[in-house]
Amino acid sequence: MTDLITLEEYKESQGMTNVKDDARLDVLVKSVSQLVKTYCNRTFIDNHDTDKTQYFSVDEDTDSLALSEFPVISITSIEERSSYSEAYVLRTAAAFEYYVDLNTDSVLRTNKSTGYLNWSRGPGSVKIVYKAGYAETPEDLKLAIYDLITYYYKDEHKKQKTLQGSTISNSGTSSQVNQATFPDHIKRVLDLYRDRR
Secondary structure (H helix, E strand, C coil): CCCCCCHHHHHHHHCCCCCCCHHHHHHHHHHHHHHHHHHHCCCCCCCCCCCEEEEEEECCCCCEEECCCCCEEEEEEEEECCCCCCCCEEECCCCCCEEEECCCCEEEEEECCCEECCCCCEEEEEEEEEEECCCCCCHHHHHHHHHHHHHHHCCCCCCEEEECCEEEECCCCCCCCCCCCCCHHHHHHHHHHCCCC
8 A cells, every 4th residue: 555645755845854753753654644544534646557346246236336546547347247146247448348437537337338337236247347436646635634744753642641731622523422533634635535325
């Protein structure tokens, strides 16, 4: 898995030139990158140049399958099987067997004459190989990641800390009572990229 930013990008954003905390910051870059991917339920840059294979277990009639990575760049292949015991059959856009809806980053099962069909039902009934995401992390998301790294680097995630006899209380996001939280300004950006499907 690729980190969403580099250590050098973080240090440049903060005007840091020393190397004494590089090991700790490198761990935070990796950890925060994974945290953002997990929270947003997508990888952003991992599948821009490398194919992602996604299997769909279809348990009810549907003509649309939402891809987990987006925005969609290209479809490498789509295969479908009508039962768990059968081999996959290649579907092609040239034969009007599917249509990629770039507005919803989903794949619709179609045919030439009537338009829509339902995908085959069953475990792992559809296999889609595709490329999606960004060539590099979007700039506004980078800003949230920089702030999140600083949040952990300066131990702002701890409810209280004492500095020279003074106690500082940090409050989290007001919308998530009794849960692990992000500061509001970071959460707002992450929520823009969060896959809620």
